[in-house]
Amino acid sequence: MPPKPPGVKAKALGAWLRVCREEAGLSLREASEAADWDKSTLSRLETGKRNVSADEIAQLLGVFRVRGQVKKEIMALARTMDEPGWWGRSEGVEGLPKESVTLAEYEGMATRITNWAPLLIPGLLQTSDYTRAWLRGTGTSPVGIESRVAMRAKRQQILRTSVRYVAYLGESALRARVGDAATSARQLAALREAGSLGTVSIRVVPGNAGPHAGQLVTFLTLEFPSAPPVVLVELLRSSIFMDEQRQTEPYFDTVTRLAEVAMSEAESARLITHLQVRLTEHGEARSLG
Incomplete structure (x- = not known):
C-alpha cells in the first residue's frame, strides 16, 4: 500500500x-x-x-x-499523525487559541476559502469594533480581546491576495446587533467594501430559504492546489479540523445547497446597504434625541 x-x-x-x-x-x-x-x-x-x-x-x-x-x-x-481527524482545543482566553495559528497558515496556502456563517459575521470580514463588542459580550478578558483583534486583522490581509473567498452569510447575522447601532452600521459598510474586491463574493442566505444542513453548524472550507481540502468546524471553546473525504464531503455538499438558496451578490449588496442605512439613521436619531 x-x-x-x-x-x-x-x-x-x-x-x-x-x-x-x-x-x-x-x-x-x-x-x-x-x-x-x-x-x-x-x-x-x-x-x-x-x-x-x-x-x-x-x-x-x-x-x-x-x-x-x-x-x-x-x-x-x-505520534498521532495517522489517526483521522483531530481536536484543536483552546484551553484559555488570555492569548490566542492554538488553532488560530494553524488556521492562518491554511488561509495563506489556500486557493479558495468558503465561509458559512449563519448567525455572526465571520472573522475574515469583521471590523475591529465589531470583534471587540462581540468578545466583550462573551466575557473574554481585555488581554484576550486585543490579541484576537490583532490576529484577525492580520488574517484579513489574505483578502487582498489572489485567494478566492466566498462568504455565505445568514440573514440573521446581518440583523443581529453587535455593539451599538453605529458599530453594526460600520460593520455592514465594511461588508459592502469587501464585496467590491474582485476576489471576494458575499451572498446572503435569507431566513425563508427553507431547511438545509447549514442550519446545524458554522464551518469553513479551504482548498489547496496540491493537498486534500480542509474543513474547520467551530464550536464554543474548540474547533475541529478535518481532511478525510468521508468527513469533508458533507460540508462541500452543504456549500452547493447554500449556493442554490442564497441571494445573488447584487441582491445581497442591496440588502446590506438597506440595513446599513436603517442603522445609520437610527443611530443619528438617537444622538439627536
Missing part, C-alpha cells in the same frame, strides 16, 4: 514547527544545518508537504530548544 499523503495534521505540525524555529531565532538554512537536514526537506515539512516521524520531530525540537508543555503537545500530535 502506498504511503498516505500529507494531510491536515502535517500542515498543522509544520506550521507549529515554523513558529518554534522563528522563536528560536533561526533561519531555515541555519535550522537545517543544525539538524543536519537538507534545507528543502525542512521547508517541505513546514509547509505540510512532507510526512515526518516522531523521532524527527524530537530532533528538531531539540535544535529549537523547545521544552515543557509545548514540547509535550507537539510530540502528542506527531
